[in-house]
Amino acid sequence: MTPAPTSRDRILTAARALFAEHGYTRTTLRAIAADAGCDVALIPHYFGNKQGLFDAATDLPVPEEALRSPVLAAPLDRIGLAVAQALVTVWDTPEGAGMLAQLRSVLDDTPERLSLLDSPVWRHVRARLEEDGVDQPELRVELAVGTLVGTVLMRTFLGSPHLSKVDTAELIRMLAPALQENLTGDLGAC
Amino acid sequence: MTPAPTSRDRILTAARALFAEHGYTRTTLRAIAADAGCDVALIPHYFGNKQGLFDAATDLPVPEEALRSPVLAAPLDRIGLAVAQALVTVWDTPEGAGMLAQLRSVLDDTPERLSLLDSPVWRHVRARLEEDGVDQPELRVELAVGTLVGTVLMRTFLGSPHLSKVDTAELIRMLAPALQENLTGDLGAC
Numbered sequence: 001m002t003p004a005p006t007s008r009d010r011i012l013t014a015a016r017a018l019f020a021e022h023g024y025t026r027t028t029l030r031a032i033a034a035d036a037g038c039d040v041a042l043i044p045h046y047f048g049n050k051q052g053l054f055d056a057a058t059d060l061p062v063p064e065e066a067l068r069s070p071v072l073a074a075p076l077d078r079i080g081l082a083v084a085q086a087l088v089t090v091w092d093t094p095e096g097a098g099m100l101a102q103l104r105s106v107l108d109d110t111p112e113r114l115s116l117l118d119s120p121v122w123r124h125v126r127a128r129l130e131e132d133g134v135d136q137p138e139l140r141v142e143l144a145v146g147t148l149v150g151t152v153l154m155r156t157f158l159g160s161p162h163l164s165k166v167d168t169a170e171l172i173r174m175l176a177p178a179l180q181e182n183l184t185g186d187l188g189a190c
Numbered sequence: 191m192t193p194a195p196t197s198r199d200r201i202l203t204a205a206r207a208l209f210a211e212h213g214y215t216r217t218t219l220r221a222i223a224a225d226a227g228c229d230v231a232l233i234p235h236y237f238g239n240k241q242g243l244f245d246a247a248t249d250l251p252v253p254e255e256a257l258r259s260p261v262l263a264a265p266l267d268r269i270g271l272a273v274a275q276a277l278v279t280v281w282d283t284p285e286g287a288g289m290l291a292q293l294r295s296v297l298d299d300t301p302e303r304l305s306l307l308d309s310p311v312w313r314h315v316r317a318r319l320e321e322d323g324v325d326q327p328e329l330r331v332e333l334a335v336g337t338l339v340g341t342v343l344m345r346t347f348l349g350s351p352h353l354s355k356v357d358t359a360e361l362i363r364m365l366a367p368a369l370q371e372n373l374t375g376d377l378g379a380c
Binding site: 106107136138139142143145146147148149150151152153154155157158160161162163166173174175177178179180181182185186187188 | 296297326328329332333335336337338339340341342343344345347348350351352353356360363364365367368369370371372375376377378
């Protein structure tokens, strides 16, 4: 039997959903507590303050190692697939709502506009491209983040009728070729 | 000598900038009038109401024909480039701020979540893919919109350090291969 979620878990789940829907500024602790069905005083108890709760809710929901190994192990001509697998798999878990929350809040109003680029996966991809002598690794990672962010937005907030219906495995296969172009294709070709 | 912009032009310019920055709901007519340096009563005079002003500010800033011909004329294996040329060229004009305004407002709160997919360019691309017997044209267009939307967001609101520095022609060349994969690549390849 699955144990009942603790108050802390319920607060995190509610926080992910509300931060994703409304962004950081427009989400109140009171609304999160109401959704979680607990006393608002529990939030400072567990998380310190709103920023602390946001950080916990948007934490990468898998160990960093789980993202690093596939990116480092993939042949360079399959790195688009490795990145798609690592990231889409994370986004499509229930905790992936935390990634959406981060994206929504970055778009809205948080000062840390570039937190998306600091994620460990992209750090490893950049390092990998540099090692393998691919030109313009930083720009390529920004292009790949753009492809992924746009696709996720289409799948969620922008509610694309077809893209929101494909399953995780299909989405990974569909995204891989475009990410591969971003990361290792000829950027000057025309 | 370029003629001085009319009040109507100044209102449109201010509206594009403010709708892009804050989205539809959070932008007031008063703020737009203040930025344009004109009386707020001129806005209903020229545009009827806030929605009328938004529609005018986010109107496609080029004749539809200018977008249609390149998409129809391109060989299928260069359609990614044709789409990138048509759309990036529009986004990167001063009036392109209207497209950003639309994107920001769609993300924020407008009811018409799918207006992006209704744009004439995508309609022509869908028709073109159907004519040429490419599988899943609707899904492919959604993927391509995602790639473009994500890239534009990285270049603007998300402030990517490298991507925001490339010029229009470079961006077109960089985006073309990923868009080509989205539109004609093997979506099931792995």
